[in-house]
Amino acid sequence: MNTKYIDLIEQTFDWPQEEFQTENNKLFWRGINLMDLIATYGAPLKFTYLPKISENINKAKGWFQASIDKHNYKGNYFYSYCTKSSHFKHVLNEALKNDIHIETSSAFDIDIVLNLKKEGKIKDSTFVICNGFKRDQYIQNIGNLINSGHENCIPIIDNFEELPLLQKETSKPFKVGIRIASEEEPKFEFYTSRLGIGYKNIVSFYEREIADNEQVELKMLHFFINTGIRDNAYYWNELMKCLNVYINLKKVCPTLDSLNIGGGFPIKNSLAFDFDYQYMIDEIVHQIKQACDEAEVSVPNIFTEFGSFTVGESGATIYEILYQKKQNDRERWNMINSSFITTLPDSWAINKRFIMLPINKWNKQYERVLLGGLTCDSDDYYNSEQHINGIYLPVYEKNNPLYIGFFNTGAYQESIGGFGGLQHCLIPHPKHLLLDRDAGGNLTVTIFKEQQKSSEMLSILGYEESAETTGNTKKILKEAIL
Structure with a gap:
């Protein structure tokens, strides 16, 4: 009987696809072993795959030139x-x-x-x-x-x-x-x-x-x-x-x-x-x-x-499932270690749907779940995929963490979410990586921004003085004395 998650995907879609493949029950995205990224940089994690930006630009240029010639x-x-x-x-x-x-x-x-x-x-x-x-x-x-x-x-x-x-x-x-x-x-x-x-x-x-x-x-x-x-x-x-x-x-x-x-x-x-x-x-x-x-x-x-066509497909976000809450006989809530409101605001504000897939455990049985964010806001959830009215993921196991990825999230999410500023319920913005390829096609990884620190938010809120604020205060006092 075909009850594994990989069976569900292969029966429902053409699989593998251009940007997605699996190997040893782990998801690869554009040839990148995502579990290796998680092992090195942790989760939650955001990243931007820069070559996809140039790829989409040149695809569009080629399509238009072909039509102009035709x-x-x-x-x-x-x-x-x-x-x-x-x-x-x-x-x-x-x-x-x-x-x-x-x-x-x-x-x-x-x-x-x-x-x-x-x-x-x-x-x-x-x-x-x-x-x-x-x-x-x-x-x-x-x-x-x-x-x-x-x-x-x-x-x-x-x-x-x-x-x-x-x-x-x-x-x-x-x-x-x-x-x-x-x-x-x-x-x-x-x-x-x-x-x-x-x-x-x-x-x-x-x-x-x-x-x-x-x-x-x-x-x-x-x-x-x-x-x-x-x-x-x-x-x-x-x-x-x-x-x-x-x-x-x-x-x-x-x-x-x-x-x-x-x-x-x-x-x-x-x-x-x-x-x-x-x-x-x-x-x-x-x-x-x-x-x-x-x-x-x-x-x-x-x-x-x-805009979205240029940069959207370059972005992805990874979460860890922290815990599963069974609120009644039918509803299982998989709680992510971040917030949809702060990291994928379009999923909350305009009910936008992204490609969502597990990163590991593709050989496990699957179950229907709801995804919940960490904030104390009833709207901080994700409850359906674009193609089906529901979410199916490998079964939750307390001692075997499940990681999930949202893909093609590169447009608007950081600016709407207020990158580097205050986040809802003070949930910190995740670490952000830049992924590129060198001349030999090898993957290079740069940390663009570490996970947001409490001191950054406290400074914005006025609880801690930033170096800039302190400097301005001293300047004003000096001018007043003179």
């Missing part, structure tokens, strides 16, 4: 990274190895751009696409970047008041884009995105504010919908609306030469995941070319802003 498309493709998915320097350094561009969303993003420019990672030729609702500091920082000579900085106009504010902060001519306020899916609580300018107002806005403006040149139309790039009627309908705006705008604006279709490529969230990326890109390129050819306007350069 359809004899006359425009170019530009891959941009959406920095809000993960602002960490190791992520940007890896991504920028691949001749890409970036999209920013706030004032401090521009400080990161300036830092990377000093190191030569971002060049003057790199497109810096500035999205989001722009407050004073963001406007000022964009102006400073343009004034410094970065001609490929393109602020995307989100509302009617941003253009005059940008003009006040810039002493040079500059390029802009306009974001379309797309219509939301029928299930949303509102009809139109709060971001961007309505379809019907874009051409008149251009003619009124930009057409005769010697300081401003319109280069890009920006389009994005919250549900991302999906093969459904809603996506294709919104794309066609966007193309109609592009065509009408292009007829009165000869400088317009780029269409930014945003981000939204899905990433693998289940062992049963199936998404035909090449087909979707083929259809997008074909639809753009067909619409432009019929309208007799030149096709645009295509920009994308992939």
